[in-house]
Amino acid sequence: MKTSGNTILITGSTSGIGLGLAVRFNEAGNRVIVAGRRKALxxxxxxxxxxxxxxxxxxxxxxxxxxxxxxxAERYPDLNVVINNAGIMLSENVLEPDSLKRAEESVAINLLGTIRMTYAFLPQLVRKNDGIIINVSSALAFVPFPIAMTYSATKAAVHVFTEGLRVQLAGSPVRVIELVPPGVRTTLFGQESDEQAMPLEDFLDETLALLHAEPTPKEIIVERAKFLRTAQATGNYANALEMLSAWKASD
Structure with a gap:
């Protein structure tokens, strides 16, 4: 991915990773469009x-x-990068009926939002020689966080959707990249003060270095995310799931 001269739209970019990317891309000489629901923000x-x-x-x-x-399409004809970053992470207890609403909201935003954005913006991106779709999944796509099980499920689905999308677009000018964050110190799930989570600026540094590498990897996986991403292949899945399951007991 070129470092400057892009026109980039980022969903869920009024805080956290999305805003951090927006600021970094803007400082690097890209035209950046933040997208969100709250006009005042x-x-x-x-x-x-x-x-x-x-x-x-x-x-x-x-x-x-x-x-x-x-x-x-009308206002930004040069748009060539769409980052599907918008997402929510809600805790659930399957024995509490209200949790169903949380699960449904997670699916609507995390999964259907990504799919609908892809279908809506692809017609514009395929007309560019340097079109890129970046779908943000999560390290929890590969080992679920039981207390946020639908969040984990939606991110696993985003991973699979992105894999299939990459194959379907292989003959087109659009590149498909998956960004796989670990826990990062943002307001998502109250992690802004979590010492176990990765500092946001460190995450952005490592992520942008990978995005600007030649060739750009199809998956952007910082070091902190690799343990969960590779847990199945390395035989660490059971231990990783046990570790994530313990969070509920300790909180």
């Missing part, structure tokens, strides 16, 4: 970070995605 970001632009988008709403894709 989008306006604040464009004020705080000159050069960053914004578009209202709710990835849980199929109509909103279509409208955003049409607006992007």
């Amino acid at each position: 989008l306006e604040q970001i464009t004020t705080d970070y000159p050069g960053v632009e914004a578009i209202e988008l709710d990835v849980a709403d199929a109509g909103s995605i279509v409208q955003a894709s049409e607006l992007a």
